[in-house]
Amino acid sequence: MSTTSLPNSPFAALNRGLPAYIALTAYVVVTSALMLTNTRTSLGTDVLFILFLLGFLLIYRAKVSNGYKLALGAVMLIGVVPYFGTLNAYYIELAIQAGIFVALALGLNVVVGFAGLLDLGYVAFFAVGAYLWGIFSTDQITQISPGASPVSPQLFYLFMALGLFVGAFFGVLLGLPVLRLRGDYLAIVTLGLGEVIRVLAVNLDRPINITNGAQGIKSIARPPLPDFLRALLPGLNDPQIYQLFIYALALLIVGITVLTVFRLKNSRIGRAWEAIREDETAAIAMGIPLVRMKLMAFAVGASFAGVMGVLFAAKQQFINPPTFDLIRSIGILAMVILGGMGSIPGVILGGVLVTLLDLQILPRIATELGALKRQGVVIPDWFDPAQYQRALFGLLLIIMMIFRPEGILPDQRRREEAHAIEDREASAKTEAGEAKMA
Amino acid sequence: MALLEAQNVTKSFGGLTAVNNVSLTVERGSIVSVIGPNGAGKTTFFNVLTGIYKPDHGSIIFDGASIAGQRPDQITQQGIARTFQNIRLFNNMTAIENVMVGMHARLNAKMWQIIFQSPSVRTEELRARARARELLKFVGLEGRYDELAKNLPYGDQRRLEIARALATEPKLILLDEPTAGMNPQETLEATRLIQRLRDELGLTVILIEHDMRVVMTISERISVLDYGEKIAEGKPEEIRANARVVEAYLGRGAAAGH
Numbered sequence: 001m002s003t004t005s006l007p008n009s010p011f012a013a014l015n016r017g018l019p020a021y022i023a024l025t026a027y028v029v030v031t032s033a034l035m036l037t038n039t040r041t042s043l044g045t046d047v048l049f050i051l052f053l054l055g056f057l058l059i060y061r062a063k064v065s066n067g068y069k070l071a072l073g074a075v076m077l078i079g080v081v082p083y084f085g086t087l088n089a090y091y092i093e094l095a096i097q098a099g100i101f102v103a104l105a106l107g108l109n110v111v112v113g114f115a116g117l118l119d120l121g122y123v124a125f126f127a128v129g130a131y132l133w134g135i136f137s138t139d140q141i142t143q144i145s146p147g148a149s150p151v152s153p154q155l156f157y158l159f160m161a162l163g164l165f166v167g168a169f170f171g172v173l174l175g176l177p178v179l180r181l182r183g184d185y186l187a188i189v190t191l192g193l194g195e196v197i198r199v200l201a202v203n204l205d206r207p208i209n210i211t212n213g214a215q216g217i218k219s220i221a222r223p224p225l226p227d228f229l230r231a232l233l234p235g236l237n238d239p240q241i242y243q244l245f246i247y248a249l250a251l252l253i254v255g256i257t258v259l260t261v262f263r264l265k266n267s268r269i270g271r272a273w274e275a276i277r278e279d280e281t282a283a284i285a286m287g288i289p290l291v292r293m294k295l296m297a298f299a300v301g302a303s304f305a306g307v308m309g310v311l312f313a314a315k316q317q318f319i320n321p322p323t324f325d326l327i328r329s330i331g332i333l334a335m336v337i338l339g340g341m342g343s344i345p346g347v348i349l350g351g352v353l354v355t356l357l358d359l360q361i362l363p364r365i366a367t368e369l370g371a372l373k374r375q376g377v378v379i380p381d382w383f384d385p386a387q388y389q390r391a392l393f394g395l396l397l398i399i400m401m402i403f404r405p406e407g408i409l410p411d412q413r414r415r416e417e418a419h420a421i422e423d424r425e426a427s428a429k430t431e432a433g434e435a436k437m438a
Numbered sequence: 439m440a441l442l443e444a445q446n447v448t449k450s451f452g453g454l455t456a457v458n459n460v461s462l463t464v465e466r467g468s469i470v471s472v473i474g475p476n477g478a479g480k481t482t483f484f485n486v487l488t489g490i491y492k493p494d495h496g497s498i499i500f501d502g503a504s505i506a507g508q509r510p511d512q513i514t515q516q517g518i519a520r521t522f523q524n525i526r527l528f529n530n531m532t533a534i535e536n537v538m539v540g541m542h543a544r545l546n547a548k549m550w551q552i553i554f555q556s557p558s559v560r561t562e563e564l565r566a567r568a569r570a571r572e573l574l575k576f577v578g579l580e581g582r583y584d585e586l587a588k589n590l591p592y593g594d595q596r597r598l599e600i601a602r603a604l605a606t607e608p609k610l611i612l613l614d615e616p617t618a619g620m621n622p623q624e625t626l627e628a629t630r631l632i633q634r635l636r637d638e639l640g641l642t643v644i645l646i647e648h649d650m651r652v653v654m655t656i657s658e659r660i661s662v663l664d665y666g667e668k669i670a671e672g673k674p675e676e677i678r679a680n681a682r683v684v685e686a687y688l689g690r691g692a693a694a695g696h
Contacts, residue, residue: 267563278528279529286540300549
């Protein structure tokens with residue numbers, strides 16, 4: 001797993017020049033082909049799906065040109081995954097969920113990873129976005145103002161943009177009271193504020209019924225399916241096309257999010273955030289307006305959650321307060337920490353990994369153990385694997401923190417610095433070897 | 439007109455008056471030292487000047503405008519930069535990034551320009567990077583641009599702190615014990631660097647320093663603080679001969695026996 005072993009491992013030869021292109025392409029083609037020919041939901045398909053996703057990690061790590069990486073990744077994301085999704089709807093649903101949580105994790109990473117502001121109430125902004133579309137697109141709006149009528153589903157895209165600003169607004173709103181707090185205190189207060197939003201969602205059904213309380217909001221409108229998609233994808237039924245449509249929207253938002261956070265990170269704003277995280281006093285003495293930069297971090301982070309909330313509401317067509325509880329916030333934070341705080345590729349990986357663990361891997365383990373038990377393998381009665389999902393997840397986090405506290409894919413620069421000396425020695429060795437051969 | 443005029447500045451914490459009615463006038467282009475025994479209130483005075491503490495009383499006029507009670511970032515933007523007694527670099531950032539953080543207030547890229555990566559942002563970034571390299575070269579850190587601040591040797595960290603302060607484009611730079619913990623060779627180099635700040639960049643320098651050789655070599659004027667009060671001010675030779683100063687440093691007996 002560590003980079004230091006790479007230069008000396010037998011795979012090193014594979015990761016250079018032409019062999020790298022061939023090996024990488026072969027891996028992607030083989031895993032894609034295997035996956036596409038095994039579409040029944042089963043342990044085998046799950047394993048193939050994960051092997052296929054591992055391809056992204058290999059692409060990221062391989063020493064091939066960036067253009068080729070991008071092309072290969074695009075083929076997988078725009079070609080293979082949607083096609084596989086038409087063969088088995090479960091996996092496209094998984095991909096959509098992963099996309100939603102990757103965007104959320106990237107947003108939280110701005111607050112926690114870049115600016116170092118530990119926020120345990122992040123899911124609140126997701127809720128705000130979801131309720132925004134939930135309330136305005138359904139009869140719920142008539143409960144608030146009897147004369148009003150639900151907005152047309154056509155306005156979905158406008159509401160995505162609105163979600164961005166409403167999210168940012170709430171980010172600033174919840175950021176203001178915690179500006180003076182740091183570390184643990186900040187975490188506790190944001191946790192409380194996050195819960196306030198959820199409790200408001202539960203209780204704002206009277207005197208005026210705004211959120212419909214614990215019952216949640218049903219039959220939320222979905223954006224109309226663009227006609228060209230039907231023409232483009234003949235032979236598929238509407239629900240299938242719809243899934244792909246939502247997948248495309250999620251992918252688009254994730255793409256925009258990645259680009260945005262990447263650019264912000266490598267700018268004066270990103271550097272200011274990093275400086276605040278490193279040393280607030282020194283940062284302010286260097287002319288960085290602390291309040292403004294912190295609020296900006298809260299606003300940027302929250303805006304992604306706002307947009308994704310709108311999409312989430314449209315996808316689920318039903319939202320209720322428990323969807324936005326503390327566990328959800330902690331789950332998103334776990335994605336950030338597991339992947340590598342501050343590292344954009346790491347957080348993407350963390351988002352996908354935790355989503356898969358939550359929705360696919362751990363339930364699969366539970367199912368398989370159950371099957372074994374039915375076949376007569378002795379598993380004690382008190383051990384019901386389904387009950388231990390969270391425990392397993394916790395165990396995994398603990399193991400991670402012991403052996404790789406910086407996350408799976410830490411910030412490139414940080415990793416480079418940790419291994420700089422060894423790498424230098426290794427490259428000196430190979431150079432010497434090449435010189436000898438010549 | 440003087441660049442900095444602090445009048446009757448007082449700052450107390452509960453019952454302790456850390457800075458008591460101190461006045462200091464610094465002329466443009468001069469190098470001025472603030473000395474005094476440990477706990478005399480020198481660093482607190484710096485913290486008041488740079489806005490980390492708000493003064494209880496007194497006025498501070500910098501470059502013709504009052505800065506008393508302003509936020510540190512506002513004061514930095516008006517042209518006062520500083521270094522810290524116990525180095526406060528951004529440890530996990532590279533040398534060049536540390537310097538570029540210092541430029542924050544001098545760069546103009548707005549968030550939407552950054553997100554859409556407008557051409558002006560790109561040129562600004564390139565220019566900032568080039569300028570940061572120049573500054574690092576100036577303080578003698580050529581070629582160490584991409585090293586993490588925490589991996590630099592102690593003396594280089596002090597240099598980097600000065601480069602970072604210079605990046606804020608100051609008129610006045612406050613150096614808090616710039617040679618603390620240095621060996622004689624490093625101290626000599628640091629002293630030269632401080633002189634170059636004034637001679638080559640035309641900056642005004644105030645430094646807090648314990649090394650009397652440094653103080654006596656480069657300062658044009660010296661102010662002495664003891665228990666938060668200014669007990670003397672003058673040229674180096676005047677301070678050397680001042681009985682109260684000797685007493686503050688060595689005790690009454692030593693002063694009497696002199």
